[in-house]
Amino acid sequence: MTRAQATFEVKTWEETPYDPVEGAPKLTRARVTKVFHGDLEGEGTVEYLMLYREDGSASFVGLERVVGRLGGRAGSFVLQHSGTFEAGAAKTTWSVVPGSGTGSLRGLRGQGGFGSGHAQSYAMTLEYDFA
Numbered sequence: 001m002t003r004a005q006a007t008f009e010v011k012t013w014e015e016t017p018y019d020p021v022e023g024a025p026k027l028t029r030a031r032v033t034k035v036f037h038g039d040l041e042g043e044g045t046v047e048y049l050m051l052y053r054e055d056g057s058a059s060f061v062g063l064e065r066v067v068g069r070l071g072g073r074a075g076s077f078v079l080q081h082s083g084t085f086e087a088g089a090a091k092t093t094w095s096v097v098p099g100s101g102t103g104s105l106r107g108l109r110g111q112g113g114f115g116s117g118h119a120q121s122y123a124m125t126l127e128y129d130f131a
Contacts, residue, residue, distance in 0.1 A: 001110065002071060004126040006038030015050075026052040034064075040126065042068015046081065058085040063097070070128070075103025083113075091115040096128065107131040 015030040030048040046064030062081040068074070078100035083092035093113040101108035110128030 001127045001129045004039035004070060004112075004128060005123070006036050006040040006126075007121045007123055008034045008036045008044070009121050010034055011043075025054075028052070030060075036066070036068060036124075040066070040068065040070050040124075042066055042070075044079075046079075048081070057087075059083070060085070064094075065100075070105060070108070070126075073104040075101060075105030077101045077105050077108050089115060089117045094126075096126075 011033040013030060013032050015028050017026060017028045019027050028050045030050060032046045032048065034044040034046070036042050036044065044064045044066040046062045048060045048062035050058055050060040052058045060081070060083050064079045064081060065076055066079060067076040070077075078097040079094040080097050081092055081094045083090055091113070092115070093111065095111040096109050098109065107130040108128060109131055110126050112124060112126035114122050114124040116122045
């Protein structure tokens, strides 16, 4: 497997609550756009479903389409996210959705993630190869 290291910045974050229930954890949808730099160059758009608890912690899942270049190959692929937000830091793991690669990224498979508090730029990794 090849290890890609990159950073990303969040360009936009649009979050709206859904299905409000008195006394229950808050549920939201967030549409987020990102820009990647490094071994992964391009843009990503992710849709998160999030649950916020009373203590300020959260759990979330999402799907993100990334369009750009990875290791010199151009195309797009989809990452499946799973993560938590606790004590001011987000921890996310992701995996490439099988069959989601296009262009010269067809056959991409892999996993990675990131962990960080709020920042302007976030360091991330992706271990990948091609089927």
